[in-house]
Amino acid sequence: MSKAEIPESSFHMLDRQLTSGGFCELPAAPYRTDSTAWAILAIREDALGDAVERARSCLAKSQLKDGRVCISDDHPQAFWPTPLSALAWHGSLLHRNNQEQAIQFMLQAAGSIFEKNPNQLFAHDPSLRGWPWIENTFSWVVPTASAILALKLCGYSRHTRVQEAVRLIHDRQLPDGGWNYGNTIVYDQVLLPQPDTTGIALAALSGLVEKGAIEKSLFYLKNEVEHCRTPLSLGWAIIGLSAWQDKPPQSDTWIIESLNLQQTYGVYGTTLLSLLKCAYLSGGDFVEFVASRKA
């Protein structure tokens, strides 16, 4: 199936752009930073006029002085949209400073750590620094992988924080290769993997580790994606596999099937439509995909 078979209207979200330039998650909903960042990644080459720059400027107004971008003004601890924003500002001369401030914030922010203890009840190493969802909590797979993607895009692949974060992601890999939200073995029980977290972890590790380190992960995800049609799991699974030149040939068909699920679940949010569109367009490393987009 060629890419032309998914019409652009299937991913249509420009009517969700508010007068402020920002995007809402669903029609008639309020502005959200994560929705805006994802929309920018998805619409960059298709948007007419200044839609993308207005969205970026709106996102810039949400940035706090220390560089963080939060999910809402009244919850500054919830800074997990910061790396997404750094991806969204990429390529804009007008927002170069915003991107750099976001990156500098990421480099000083970290999840809580403590020393590994032989008597601890879980297997992972809590002394490794990654990134948390929420300030003053522990590091987890998705925010750490998101930060790695943003830092790679901005040329920080060799930074000590990226290297430590790669070790953290590796440390949170389940014995059979997949990842979940970030716990591996608790009370001697191996926990269960999830496709979305495995996909984003693989996307983050692309170019930073040898393929041998993630062969089992690819095996798990290639099997699992056959059964994934919900957009978050499918989107990240395809992006993760694509990052290792293993994009399933049926991906476009599966994306169509996922879009059709809106008949059951209602219209998808902006973040999910954007993720599916990126999965549809991306054929390789996710960071290279973001960097290659025009506008």
Add this chain to the structure above:
Amino acid sequence: MNRRRFLKYASGLLFASLPGFNLFYGCDGKQQTAEAFIGKVAGYDENIAAVISAGFRELNVTENEIRGKRVLLKPNLVEPHRGMGHITTHPLLLRGAIEAFMGFGAHEVLVAEGPGHCRDSFRVLEESGLTDILREDRIRFMDLNYQSWFTVPNAGHATRLKSLTFPTILKEVDWIVSVPKMKTHHWAGVTLSMKNLFGVMPGMFYGWPKNVFHAAGIESAILDINATLKPHFAIVDGIVGMEGDGPIMGTPKTAGVLVMGKNLPAVDATSCRIMGINPRKVRYLADATGLGPIQEPIILQRGETIKSVHTSFSLLDKIEAHRRLMVESS
């Protein structure tokens, strides 16, 4: 009050005079009681709606209280995996609850959850088997991880958290009904209707897992959420629960019961007793003094007796939270 209940109540008053024994008193200084209904349900193919409706009547929940009202059912869908139905509230239990509330005249029943381990809420619905039930019954689902929100002062003060942020839908409905799975839990001892309310807290503010509450203290956070939210009802799915290393990796345990009531500590305490666990050994229940009673003599038992459905759930020596529960049973 029959003779058996009178004796239990009287023995409760006796215990109440012992040093260190926690009693629950209302604003008027009187000892408050609560009711809990136990219904036997051998399997999910039984008429669950009829059992829940019978429970409503036994608990004196009238049609007037439900007619025209909006009801939010909050199941436990923390991390569903196909073929592992003992992790999550069963979809047919939810269907029974929907039918019972609609049968009592509810204007709308919706299902809402903010899964704690899995951000893909559509996958959560598919893996748990809930998609078909919601579609067939035309029931709305809301992902509480990403709804509009309101923030209120923390009424519990058990943690250092000054305020709590909830999804707006929780103040728009008339009934918030916790519909948990009856499970052991490797951090909190057990997870029942009170712990289940972690899942109403939005992931976008509290993370996946809801790590802010782990950092603040799981047991204290359970108390704060319940004290601030003030849920209205609980229906515990103990038809098939989970024993051992819950809440995810334990093994299925058939108990064949539903436990229901308006007071969540009382419902959870009764569930514990059915599981062979002393609720006073569960820290957050022992500390739930201001939220409801957990002492057996002042929980007015409706439906089946605890003894008739008692099913010991396995606890594991290696789990500290379980070791605390093994000291004594009652």
